[in-house]
Amino acid sequence: MAVKELNQTEQAAVLMLAIGMDRAAQIFKHMNRREVQILGTTMANIEEITPEMVDQVVEDIIIAVKSRTSLGMDTDSYIRTVLISALGPDKANSILDRILQGGSTRGIEQLKWMDSRAIADMIRLEHPQIMATILSLMDSDQAAEVIMxxxxNMRSDLIMRIATMKGVQPSALRELDEIMEKQLTGSENVKATTLGGIDAAANILNYMEGSSSDLVMSEISELRAELAQEIQDKMFVFEDIATMSATDMQGLLREIATGQLLLALRGASQDLKEKVFNNMSRRAAEILRDDLEASPPARVSDVEAAQKEILSVVRRMVDSGEIKLGGGDGGRDAYI
Structure with a gap:
């Protein structure tokens, strides 16, 4: 690959492979799941890194990079070590399945760049199990958008299929790959990977609009009450933030913009508001109280959107081990 042919993602991949595991891990911590997967996949697919590539990408820090270079190493091992260090084993392994084993599911990777409505139109006539598999391969927020x-009448069935999915055999993924090849650009052979499950279903529901999520859960409860309870146990809502310990709450508040917090608290219980106030400086809490009282009415959809954005921050921090839910006064013990 010539230097001039590198796109921005490939340049970033060269840099990540050149700066060493520890530094790369620190950078991954500041990326969202989709960014990690895209960059990790690119790193895995780079066949050769030349000095010219490094010179172009690193520029002013070329000497430091060459002294700590990771060039010529086993990239699969490198990526695995970096992701586990950055994200923890649970989150990293699900991404590694897609990068190192599922890197050949390129049709799915192309879906990640498509409009959600277009994806829904493309898959709506497929067999429900195929649809569920495709949704399981997507990030939860994108899958939620597609389901909407x-x-x-399809939604509850798809969520149940995702929740009860124990894994996908190579033959099934090959079939899916062939379908994607017909509709997109095709792919190569596919290796087995673990998809779906209760966690995947719960995450998708977490990203769906509140009323739609409630309706799906209601329908699943009527059909399979035990399954619905299992999914519900894995879901968390904005009010669950109140179960955090004081230390974790303070850590979370440092990651949230004041305006975002102000909007999200418009729909919060008084108990949660007090938990937030109690973990701020006296001056900051007074200002936030005054702003809440003086701010004009906000649309429910805007409040829910702000809460979901904060929950995304919570998920990231929980996955990285920075905080946990259920660590506060009388909170639940479960991790998410």
């Missing part, structure tokens, strides 16, 4: 563009 599918007919109401």
């Amino acid at each position: 563009f599918l007919p109401d």
Whole structure:
């Protein structure tokens, strides 16, 4: 690959492979799941890194990079070590399945760049199990968007299929790969990977609009009450933030913009508001109280959007081990 042919993602991948595991891990911590997967996949697919590539990408720090270079190493091992260091084993392994084993699911990777409505239109006539598999391969927020563009009567069935999915055999993924090849650009052979499950279903529901999520859960409860309870146990809502310890709450508040917090608290209980106030400086808490009282009415959809953005921060921090839910006064012990 010539230097001039490198796109921005490939340049970033060269840099990550050149700066060493520890530094790369620190950078990954500041990326979201989709960014990690895209960059990790690119790192895994780079066949050769030349000195010219490094010179172009690193520029002013070329001497430091060459002294700590990771060039010529086993990239699979490198990526595995970096991701586990950055994200923890649970989160990293699910991404590693897609990068190192599922790197050949390129049709799915192309879906990640498509409009959610277009994806829904493309898959709506497929067998429900194929649809569920495709949704399981997506990030939870994107899968939730796609489901919202599918007919109401499909949603609960798809969530149940995702929740009860124990894994996908190579033959099934090859079939899916062939379908994607017909509709997109095709792919190569596919290796087995673990998809779906209760966690995947719960995460997708967490990203769906509140009313739609409630309706899906209600339908699943009527059909399979035990399954619905298992999914519900894995879900968390904005009010669950109140179960954090004081230390974890303070850590979370440092990561949230004041305006975002102000909007999200418009729909919060008084108990949660007090938990937030108690973990701020006296002056900051007074200002936030005054702003809450003086701020004009906000649309429910805007409040829910702000809460979901904060929950995304919570997920990231929980996955990285920075905080946990259920660590506060009388909170639940479960991790998410």
